Amino acid sequence: MxxxxxxxxxxxxxxxxxxxxxxxxxxxxxxxxxxxxxxxxxxxxxxxxxxxxxxxxxxxxxxxxxxxxxxxxxxxxxxxxxKYAEELEVAAKAVHMACLLCQRVQESLLSKSSDQVQSKDDNSPVTVADWSVQATVSWVLSQAFGIQNVSIIAEEDVQALSENDAFGLLEVVTKTVNESLSEAPRFGLRAPPSPLSTSEVLEAISKCNSTGGPNGRFWVLDPVDGTLGFVRGDQYAIALALIEHGEPVLGVLGCPNYPMKKEWLSYHNSYRRIISRLTSETSESWDKGCVIYARKRSGRAWMQPLLHKGKTFVWPNSAREIKVSTIDNPSLATFCEPVEKANSSHSFTAGLAHSVGLRNQPLRVYSMVKYAAIARGDAEIFMKFARAGYKEKIWDHAAGVVIIQEAGGVVTDAGGHPLCFSKGMYLEGLDRGIIACSGATLHEKIIGAVDASWNSSSL
Structure with missing residues (x-):
């Protein structure tokens, strides 16, 4: 004890x-x-x-x-x-590198109309950043722990990049990956002895072909969670988790547009981008973006600022501990929900919010930044109830679940059961939806409200 x-x-x-x-x-x-x-x-x-x-x-x-x-x-x-100390350090550094990569690509996308945005089969956009982050993180993990010891399940595959008419896109991805890996020494990591070739980049991406399951150890990566937010200059996240025997044991969230200071959240993203451009990156007020991480059963979660240009990363890079909010009065609580209506019912969550006495306007945020908001104490509740036929993927939740729990919060399905990460790439057996709260009091009220109103819903 x-x-x-x-x-x-x-x-x-x-x-x-x-x-x-x-x-x-x-x-x-x-x-x-x-x-x-x-x-x-x-x-x-x-x-x-x-x-x-x-x-x-x-x-x-x-x-x-x-x-x-x-x-x-x-x-x-x-x-x-x-336990997992080395894995957490390498994972945090890899995600940090990925954040800087994404910032550069996003600036390029926003400054001009670019062919770097493609479409996937499910009609969600995928950019150079998705493939570049996946290749970068895959290469860093393989170098740190041995390629034979690293198994990764990730969102992107190489099919679109391997087609004959995609060679120009592949060259851009390769260039982006090499730019990122050249910064590895700043993070105390080893850079490639020579720039990676296009075939080596494809190999790094295709290595992320694990199918998950209940046994052994594998990493879960969402290279750019919230791609719509990414291409619109809004919130997005890079999410990396380590799962061992079906249980997430560490999680890292990179949030390049989520400021360290809560008061910056009241400003629109476009305004924050302008302020960031006008403010020197060596200034203490420059705090665009953060990396949040936690290790299972440590009882602690941490947040570090993104590395200033020209600086060297010294672990843990000015990290400070974060905790969930202590608010347990629904009338004072803020709840998050997805921006996209395609895979979430806003009307049902609005009804739940009203029934438990939530009065604040919902915080609609792209990506797993919602998990970061709760872990940091910027919001108290995250509710997601998918429409019929939509299946939740483990890479959209694994890292965020670890971080909220270690920051003092609670994450379950709508039946109060822990989320199951041992059945492959999907959260199989999910009871209606996902509920994350800063504390048990709010969590119990949301669970009760779901039970009372579910039969009248159309989900």
């Missing part, structure tokens, strides 16, 4: 225990624990615990409570401190 303040007086550590713990943690690996202020602070602070458990293969709880013995507890937590 983690140490909490009420019983701290009965669990004072002896000098011998402190010495043993410091030896076991091995401070030679300081870069792996740098995302935490101090080891003792982690062990001695009050820890928040989610009210629900994660499931392995959707139903099996996989996390057992630690023993009552203080020394065993600290030993267990010191081991947890190291």
């Amino acid at each position: 983690p140490i909490s303040f009420p019983n701290l007086a009965n669990q004072i550590l002896s000098p011998h225990a402190l010495s043993r713990i410091s030896t076991e943690i091995n401070f030679n690996h300081h870069h792996r624990v740098a995302i935490f202020p101090s080891i003792l602070q982690i062990n001695l602070r009050s820890r928040s615990v989610n009210n629900h458990t994660s499931r392995r293969n959707c139903n099996q709880a996989i996390f057992a409570a630690a023993t009552e013995d203080c020394s065993d507890t600290l030993e267990f937590e010191s081991m947890e401190l190291e």
Whole structure:
């Protein structure tokens, strides 16, 4: 059982225990624990615990409570401190690089009419950024952990890029990827010894061909979540999660247009772009975009600003801890919903909002930035109820779920069950919709409202 303040007086550590713990943690690996202020602070602070458990293969709880013995507890937590530390650091750096890549591509798209926007079979636009991010992240992960040890499930494939009439597009993607990878040393990562060829870029993209499932370890990547927002100069996200035995164990969200400061949200994106252009990137007021990340069972989530031009990334790059909002009064809460009406029912969520007493206007945001908004405390509720026939994909939720939960929030389906990430690329068995809240009180009210009104809905 983690140490909490009420019983701290009965669990004072002896000098011998402190010495043993410091030896076991091995401070030679300081870069792996740098995302935490101090080891003792982690062990001695009050820890928040989610009210629900994660499931392995959707139903099996996989996390057992630690023993009552203080020394065993600290030993267990010191081991947890190291778990996934390297994976989280590399993932955060890869997503950070992807954010800078996307900023450059978006500026290019907004400054001129470009052929860099294509259409996919489902009629959603896909840009150079999607393929370039997928290739970049795939290459970075493979170099860091060994190509034979990396399995990735991602949204894009190489079919459109492999066609004969797409060679010009492939060249643009290759150039964009190489520009991004050339910045790897700024992040403490290794750059390719020579620029990647078009075939090597296609290979990196096509490597993301995992089918997921309940066993083993695989990464989940959405290279540009919210592509409509991207091409319109609005919000979008780069989402990367690591799933082990069907459970997301770390998540990273890159939000290039989501400012570090909440007060900037009141300004329209086009105005923020103008301010960003007029403000020096070396100025402290320049805070366009952020990267948010968390590791399962750490009880903490973090946010770092995007790297200023010409600066070197030093992990964890000015990261600060974030927490969900403490608001539990529905009349004061803000809820998020998708912008797109094609795969979400705004009328049903509006009815739910009214029935539980939500009075604020909904925050309609493209992409998984909605998860970031709740994790940071900018909003309290995210509701999504898809129209009949739409199937939720795991890359649209995995990273955001980990981050909200570790920031102190709750994410389930509309039946109160944990989301299932062990059935391939879709969230199979989803009960009606997805509900994410900053706390249990709001979550229970939304669940109750869904039960009361579902039969009268047309979903």
